Amino acid sequence: MKKGDHLFLIDGSGYIFRAYHALPPLTRKSDGLPVGAVSGFCNMLWKLMKDARNTDVGIVPTHFAVIFDYSSKTFRNELYAEYKANRSTPPDDLIPQFGLIRQATRAFDLPCVEMEGFEADDLIATYARLACEAGGDTTIISSDKDLMQLVGPTVAMYDPMKDRQIGIPEVIEKWGVPPEKMIDLQALTGDSIDNIPGVPGIGPKTAALLLEQFGDLDTLLERAGEIKQEKRRLSIIDNAEKARISRELVTLKHDVPVTDALEDFVLQPPNGPKLISFLKAMEFSSLTRRVAEATGADPAEIEAGQITVHAGAAARGPDLDAGTANGSAHLADGASSDGTRDKVEDGIYARIVLATDTNPREGGVSPRDLAKSRAAAAVDARIDPAKFECIRDRDTLAAWVAEAREAGMVAFRTETTSLDPMLAQPVGFSIAIRPGRAAYVPVAHRSSETDLLGNGHTPDQVSLDDALAALRPLLTDRSVLKIGHNIKFDWLVMHRFDIDIAPFDDTMLISYVLDAGNGGHSLDALAERWLGHAVIPFKEVVGSGKNLVTFDFVEIERATTYATEGVDLAVRLWNVLKPRLAANGLVSVYERLERPLVPVLARMEERGISVDRQMLSRLSGELAQRAAALEDEIYAMAGERFTIGSPKQLGDILFGRMGLPGGSKTKSGQWSTTAQVLEELAAEGHELPRRIVDWRQLTKLKSTYTDALPDHIDPETQRVHTSYALASTSTGRLSSSEPNLQNIPIRTAEGRRIRTAFIAEKGNRLVSADYSQIELRVLAHVADIPQLRQAFADGVDIHAMTASEMFGVPVDGMPSEVRRRAKAINFGIIYGISAFGLANQLSIPREEAGDYIKRYFERFPGIRDYMEGTKAFAREHGYVETIFGRRAHYPEIRSSNPQHRAFNERAAINAPIQGSAADIIRRAMTRMDAALREAGLSARMLLQVHDELIFEAPEEEVAETLPLIRTVMENAAMPAVSLAVPLQVDARAASNWDEAH
Numbered sequence: 001m002k003k004g005d006h007l008f009l010i011d012g013s014g015y016i017f018r019a020y021h022a023l024p025p026l027t028r029k030s031d032g033l034p035v036g037a038v039s040g041f042c043n044m045l046w047k048l049m050k051d052a053r054n055t056d057v058g059i060v061p062t063h064f065a066v067i068f069d070y071s072s073k074t075f076r077n078e079l080y081a082e083y084k085a086n087r088s089t090p091p092d093d094l095i096p097q098f099g100l101i102r103q104a105t106r107a108f109d110l111p112c113v114e115m116e117g118f119e120a121d122d123l124i125a126t127y128a129r130l131a132c133e134a135g136g137d138t139t140i141i142s143s144d145k146d147l148m149q150l151v152g153p154t155v156a157m158y159d160p161m162k163d164r165q166i167g168i169p170e171v172i173e174k175w176g177v178p179p180e181k182m183i184d185l186q187a188l189t190g191d192s193i194d195n196i197p198g199v200p201g202i203g204p205k206t207a208a209l210l211l212e213q214f215g216d217l218d219t220l221l222e223r224a225g226e227i228k229q230e231k232r233r234l235s236i237i238d239n240a241e242k243a244r245i246s247r248e249l250v251t252l253k254h255d256v257p258v259t260d261a262l263e264d265f266v267l268q269p270p271n272g273p274k275l276i277s278f279l280k281a282m283e284f285s286s287l288t289r290r291v292a293e294a295t296g297a298d299p300a301e302i303e304a305g306q307i308t309v310h311a312g313a314a315a316r317g318p319d320l321d322a323g324t325a326n327g328s329a330h331l332a333d334g335a336s337s338d339g340t341r342d343k344v345e346d347g348i349y350a351r352i353v354l355a356t357d358t359n360p361r362e363g364g365v366s367p368r369d370l371a372k373s374r375a376a377a378a379v380d381a382r383i384d385p386a387k388f389e390c391i392r393d394r395d396t397l398a399a400w401v402a403e404a405r406e407a408g409m410v411a412f413r414t415e416t417t418s419l420d421p422m423l424a425q426p427v428g429f430s431i432a433i434r435p436g437r438a439a440y441v442p443v444a445h446r447s448s449e450t451d452l453l454g455n456g457h458t459p460d461q462v463s464l465d466d467a468l469a470a471l472r473p474l475l476t477d478r479s480v481l482k483i484g485h486n487i488k489f490d491w492l493v494m495h496r497f498d499i500d501i502a503p504f505d506d507t508m509l510i511s512y513v514l515d516a517g518n519g520g521h522s523l524d525a526l527a528e529r530w531l532g533h534a535v536i537p538f539k540e541v542v543g544s545g546k547n548l549v550t551f552d553f554v555e556i557e558r559a560t561t562y563a564t565e566g567v568d569l570a571v572r573l574w575n576v577l578k579p580r581l582a583a584n585g586l587v588s589v590y591e592r593l594e595r596p597l598v599p600v601l602a603r604m605e606e607r608g609i610s611v612d613r614q615m616l617s618r619l620s621g622e623l624a625q626r627a628a629a630l631e632d633e634i635y636a637m638a639g640e641r642f643t644i645g646s647p648k649q650l651g652d653i654l655f656g657r658m659g660l661p662g663g664s665k666t667k668s669g670q671w672s673t674t675a676q677v678l679e680e681l682a683a684e685g686h687e688l689p690r691r692i693v694d695w696r697q698l699t700k701l702k703s704t705y706t707d708a709l710p711d712h713i714d715p716e717t718q719r720v721h722t723s724y725a726l727a728s729t730s731t732g733r734l735s736s737s738e739p740n741l742q743n744i745p746i747r748t749a750e751g752r753r754i755r756t757a758f759i760a761e762k763g764n765r766l767v768s769a770d771y772s773q774i775e776l777r778v779l780a781h782v783a784d785i786p787q788l789r790q791a792f793a794d795g796v797d798i799h800a801m802t803a804s805e806m807f808g809v810p811v812d813g814m815p816s817e818v819r820r821r822a823k824a825i826n827f828g829i830i831y832g833i834s835a836f837g838l839a840n841q842l843s844i845p846r847e848e849a850g851d852y853i854k855r856y857f858e859r860f861p862g863i864r865d866y867m868e869g870t871k872a873f874a875r876e877h878g879y880v881e882t883i884f885g886r887r888a889h890y891p892e893i894r895s896s897n898p899q900h901r902a903f904n905e906r907a908a909i910n911a912p913i914q915g916s917a918a919d920i921i922r923r924a925m926t927r928m929d930a931a932l933r934e935a936g937l938s939a940r941m942l943l944q945v946h947d948e949l950i951f952e953a954p955e956e957e958v959a960e961t962l963p964l965i966r967t968v969m970e971n972a973a974m975p976a977v978s979l980a981v982p983l984q985v986d987a988r989a990a991s992n993w994d995e996a997h
Contacts, residue, residue, distance in 0.1 A: 001063060001262040003135030008061040008267075009124050010048070011142035012068040012112075015041055016101055018161070020094050026408070027479040028283050034093035035282055038100045042279065042287055045108060048141065048160055049270065050294070059139060059158075063131075063265040066105045067123045070114040074122075076249050082195050083249060100282075107278035107305075109271050111264055118256050121146055125252035128155050130262055145186070149252060151179040161582075176208030184217040187247035192978050196249050197242040200980075201235045201784050210236075217247060231786060231862075272297030280304035383533065388564035389439040390556060392460045394470065400431060400439055401474045407433050410474065411483040411567040411574070412501070414490045415559065417444075417550045420738065421492040422606070422714055422721045426464060427552045428559060429471060432567035435575075440560040443467045444552050461556075468497055475501045483507065485523045485570045488726070492602040500599070507573040509594040512727035513586050514577060517879070517889035521727045527569050530576050535569065536562050589885050592976075593919055594726060596926040600941075601724045601734075603929070608719030609942045609950070612992075613710050615757040620706035623698050623750065630695045637688045644695060647673045660686060683840035698750065705744060705754050712739045724944070730888040730907070731915035732922070734944055742945055746997070755994035758950075765958050767939065767951040768996035769965045769987040773798060774917045774947050775830050781980045782883060782912060783866035787859075792981040799823040805859045806852070825856050829863060830913055832906030867909050874908040882915040883977050884923075920983070921947060924972035931968045937961050950993065958989045 001007065019040025026036035049064075076083045090098075105112040115123060124147060128138040132154045140147055143159035148171050151157060157166035164170075171179050188207040190198015202210075210227075214220040221240045227233035236243070272295030279288040281304040292299050391397045404410035411432040416424035427445060432438035443464045462470075474480060475494060482504040484490050491501050511521040519525060524535045541562045542549055551559065581587050635641050638658075642649045651671025655663030660681055664672050675696070681689035712720045722736040729735060736742050745751030760766040776798060780788035791801045800811045803822035809815075824841050825833075833841075835850035842849065857864045871893075874880050879889040888911040893904040925944060932939050939953035939961045949969070953961045969985045990996035 001131060001134040001136045005062040005131075005134070005136040006059060007063040007127065007131045007136055007138045007262065007265065008065070009127055009138060009140050010045075010064075010066045011120060011124065011140065011144060011147070012066040012101075012105070013120050014142050014144055015044060015066075016094075016098070019044060020091075020097070029479065030283065032479070034097060035100070035284075037094055037097045038104055038282060039284055039287075041101050042104050042108075042282075042284060044160065045104070045110075046287060046291065049108070061139070061267055063136075063262060064267040065111040065113050065127070065260075065265045067120040067127075068102065068112065068114040069120045070116045070118070074117055074119055075253075076119075079248055080196075080245055084194050104278060104282075107275050109268050109274065111260060113258075113260050115256060115258065118253065122253040122256050123258065125150055125254045126256040126258055127262065129254045130258075134262065145175070145182070146250065146252070148175070149179055149182040149186075149250075175204060177211055181211050181216070183247060183251050184211055184220075186250040187217055187243050188220075190242075190246055191250075193975075194249070196246045197239070198246050199235055199239045199243050201231065206232065217243060231784075270295060273302050276302045277305035383565055383568055384436070387436045387438070388560060388568070390560045391439050391441045392462065394462060394466050397441055397462055397467065397470045400433075401470050404431060404433050404474055405477060405480055408479065409433070409481040409483065411438075411570040412475065412487075412490060413484060413563060413567045413570070414493045415440075415551050415563050416493060417552050420721075420723075421489050421496075422608075422717070424493055425552075426467075426493065427550075427554075428563060429467060430563035430567045432564065432571045435568060435572050438564040438568040438571075440563045441467055442556050442559065445554065445556050445559065446552050447555075468499070472499050475499050478503060481505060483570050483574045485566070485573070488598045488602050488724075491598060492606060495602060495606065502599075504595070504598070505574060505578065506595065506598065507570050507577055508727055509598075510574070510577045510581060510590060513590045513594055513886070514580050514584060515889060516727075516732070516887060517730040518891060523566060523569060523573075526573050526577075531569065531572055533569065536565055538562075586885065586887070589887075592926075593732070593884060593886065593922050597726060597922055600925050600929065601726070601944075604941055604943065605721050605723055607940050607942050607952075608714065608717055608721040609952070610719050610759050610761055611709055611713065612757045612759050613713070616706050616709055616754075619750075619753055619757065620702055623702040623706060627695060627698045627702065630691055630698065634688065634691050634695060637691065644692065645699075647671075650692065654681070654689065658688070660689070679840055680836075683843060697745075697748070701745075701750050701754065705739070706757075709739060709757070722943070730890075731911045732882065732886050732888075732918040733914065733946070734918070734922075736945075741943060744945075752994045755997065756992045758993035760952055760991055763955060764952050765955055765989040765991065766993055766996045767953050767958065767961060767965065767987060767989045768993065769949045769951070769962075769969055769985050770997065771917070771921065771947040771969065772984040772986055774920065774983065775913050776826055777979070777981045777983060778883070778913050778916045778920075779830060779863070779866075782916070783860075783862045784980070785860050785862045789981050799826060802826055802856075806855050821852065825852055829853075829856065830910055832867075832909050870909050870912065871905050874905070880908045880911050882912050882919050883973075884916065884919045886915055886919055888912075888915055917947060920972045921949070921969070923976075924969045925949065927972065928965070928968055931964060932961070935960070935964055937964065939965075948997070950996075953989065962987045962989065 016037055020037035026039055027033060028035050045066075102112050113123060114120070121144075124140055128140065128150050131138045136154070138155045140150065140155065140157045141160060142157060143162070143164075143166065147157060148166070151166065151168055151171050158164070159166060168179060171177075171182065175182065175185060177185050185204065185207045186196070186198075188199050188202045188210065189204055190196045190202075210220055211217075214223060221236065221243065224233060224236045224240070227236065270291070272291060275291055275295075276288055276297055276299050279291060280299065280302065288299055291297070389396075391400060413430045414424075414426055415428045415430070416426055418424040426443060428440055428442040430438065430440045442461045445461060475482060476499060482501050483506075484501075484504060485507045487501065487504050487506045487508075491504075494501055507526065508521045508523075511526055515521070519529065527533045527535050541554055541558060542551060554562075581590050631644060634644060638653050640653075642653060644650065648670045650673045651663070654660045654673065655671045661684075662677065662680060664677075666672050673692075675693070678689040678693050682693055709720060714721055720739065722741050723738050725735045725737065734742075744754050746755070758766070776788065777792055779785070780792060787801070787805060788798065790796075791798050797811065797819075799819050799822045800814050802825070803809055803814060803818045804811050806822060806825075807818060809818050821842055824838060828838055828841065833853075835846050835853055838844075838853065839846040839849035870880055874890055874893050878891055878893070879887045881887050888908070890904040890908045890911075892900045893908055895901045895904065921944065925941065928941055928949070937953070937957050937960060939951045939957065941949060941951050943950035949965070951961070951965065966985045966987050970983045973979050973983065988996050
């Protein structure tokens with residue numbers, strides 16, 4: 001190598017995991033071999049080499065090499081035994097692809113470099129030094145922060161996903177320090193993924209400020225006593241040795257005794273026949289075609305090569321660990337020590353299906369082509385019903401299924417007689433292979449005339465049995481991606497016929513991950529927002545009022561237009577939305593928190609839970625009596641009889657005739673009598689509003705639960721089957737409906753009695769497993785509150801500790817009223833409670849409540865810092881994030897309306913806490929079924945209510961089931977996040993829900 005030469009070094013291990021996590025799995029058609037990562041890797045590599053030869057790019061390499069990790073065990077493990085100890089093993093379908101990717105690299109005629117005992121980053125550092133000494137320049141193809149310490153006058157980085165050069169200015173902009181200080185910055189911040197300890201409580205911004213003040217790590221450690229902030233000072237002093245060890249771990253070696261010389265890296269034009277032979281063996285037809293066009297080779301004259309596939313550890317020996325050495329755990333859970341999720345946030349995608357792609361399982365596109373993809377889908381958004389087909393015989397359906405399996409993807413949707421999947425009977429199925437290529441399969445349409453005549457279904461339809469037999473291989477084919485919108489409904493309908501749809505993508509959930517808080521995620525809303533298309537209203541198809549019919553009475557031609565429109569839109573929306581996941585760094589959120597929960601929730605809905613009809617009937621009668629007694633008290637206090645449930649009459653009584661303070665009128669001119677208005681009046685000592693509040697609560701419990709629950713008992717299963725919505729809250733919390741089981745009050749005697757009606761089947765017990773104070777634990781973690789962290793670590797009564805801190809009262813013998821006030825403040829702070837709200841809750845003067853809140857922030861200043869920092873972040877970015885990377889958007893946080901702005905600020909403060917707690921229980925739910933199955937236990941998860949999971953378990957297995965459930969739930973955050981406080985789960989078993997809680 002000589003002066004003027006330019007060396008490209010590819011972080012090969014990073015490429016592998018970008019490729020693997022880009023899209024759902026891909027298998028070789030001939031034998032089912034997993035090849036998704038290989039396909040993505042080849043497409044990315046081909047594009048990079050093609051761009052590199054383009055003089056318009058401005059950088060034309062003369063030397064080129066791909067660097068891999070050899071093993072996760074390196075010299076760093078000798079320095080620090082726990083280094084990368086948290087890394088999980090690679091996914092099973094990725095293991096056989098490690099060796100194939102090295103064969104792919106050689107098929108491209110590129111050096112494939114690795115060395116036992118060293119990481120790829122060390123080799124990259126060494127070759128960059130050698131190139132500099134030879135007078136050449138180096139570009140590192142990666143955006144990994146671990147490599148940014150190498151950036152300098154002759155070394156730059158290039159992020160191909162964002163088409164962005166990373167030089168000295170970009171490093172300073174991102175991290176606040178120049179490249180030469182990145183080692184010290186990483187030594188301070190540590191890395192939970194690589195298990196580099198760092199200094200607790202020191203993040204990137206703080207580390208940058210300290211290095212700017214003291215110059216370097218050694219000076220900082222020597223003069224740590226000068227740091228003004230006590231918490232920061234003590235942490236650095238106490239963890240100085242950890243910082244020094246961390247510096248050794250993050251420092252890349254520049255003197256690895258490499259055996260491959262730079263002269264071996266001279267870039268050669270690709271050998272067309274050699275590369276095509278490999279690609280044909282892998283069955284990558286699209287890339288084979290592109291390589292043939294570029295090299296002039298004729299694929300017809302080239303035989304497919306012989307590909308060696310090893311199993312188990314033979315895949316490359318240490319290479320199984322190499323899979324985790326540079327990004328597996330990063331991508332598996334999408335979090336890094338600095339919170340940037342840098343491996344995911346880079347904009348990872350190797351394969352994107354375009355509207356015009358003839359083989360959607362292959363083909364690459366760069367981020368700058370994303371806009372073209374989106375525009376192509378939008379331009380083609382006009383749906384022509386003439387393009388859609390109605391499939392009326394088995395042979396035509398078989399041909400469509402074959403076409404879909406060849407394409408490798410299909411949008412799927414069911415049309416049924418009911419919106420309740422437990423009662424729904426299939427009427428037809430619709431499928432779409434690409435935009436404009438959609439069809440409907442009617443199976444059970446009828447007309448009123450033929451039905452009345454007893455002739456059954458209308459003619460010329462595929463029978464349900466034949467349709468299911470044809471669709472089963474397609475819907476269960478692991479090499480074919482199924483696309484749906486709210487696919488949980490379709491999954492549950494098909495599961496009743498023993499068909500498990502897999503793998504799948506859900507455009508509703510993709511939209512939710514991308515834009516929670518930025519609008520609705522219904523098919524109608526997304527079609528209008530992204531495609532400018534107005535969806536045919538469902539009411540226009542089935543009618544309304546007296547003219548309402550079930551879908552089986554919809555005329556087939558009309559049903560075809562409606563049903564095929566839905567799947568056609570799903571394909572188009574997938575083309576638009578799926579690439580945004582990677583571009584926005586949200587692949588892991590979707591793949592780890594959303595998509596896996598679909599079958600979990602579907603099975604829970606299918607299982608249902610038993611309720612005691614007779615108990616509900618008795619409770620209903622008791623509530624009616626108590627409500628009647630309250631009504632008599634209310635009439636006596638008001639001095640007249642009136643309709644208590646009428647807001648107008650109630651307002652006239654309270655503010656018109658009685659003249660109570662605080663009255664305000666709505667736009668319609670009547671007095672406002674909302675719950676908040678009545679609660680405020682009750683807090684001020686007015687008895688009538690208090691009785692009204694109590695009456696409303698009783699009548700709501702009666703109408704919503706004791707009267708309504710019996711109507712929800714399934715006639716076939718004799719159980720209640722609630723329906724869970726994944727995309728209904730901005731924070732990630734689930735909601736339930738038909739019936740809503742999330743809002744049964746637990747703090748009232750009436751609510752607890754309703755829970756006693758939820759019972760275990762004979763021979764079983766209900767198990768309730770509830771996270772203890774999870775949101776306070778998350779707050780202690782994210783806001784870095786030493787007192788709270790220590791209290792949770794020691795198992796101290798957190799509310800008593802808070803009361804002792806605030807009021808100077810010893811924990812031993814503490815009055816219950818003092819603890820109650822601390823508890824109200826602890827939980828109220830999470831939700832941004834005001835002095836007025838706290839005063840109402842504790843029935844104390846507003847000034848006293850304000851003093852409590854002020855004293856709280858003085859004792860725990862980190863909470864105020866967290867709140868202000870969160871609001872500032874939300875104002876800048878428009879969203880906040882949970883500890884797992886889920887985003888909740890608050891677009892009105894910059895509103896000029898003070899009330900709107902204040903509401904969004906409170907919500908933004910709460911969202912990372914409540915959302916992180918929601919993410920933790922989601923992770924527990926996705927792991928629970930497998931854990932129970934592996935342990936040979938029969939317990940079934942039935943309900944999720946906020947921080948609680950409800951199971952039904954055989955009596956003889958309860959003793960084994962309880963500890964397993966606790967273990968899964970208490971370790972749910974790992975390995976993505978190592979919480980600074982332990983999670984605690986209380987689990988009990990009983991004959992009914994109330995006793996188990």
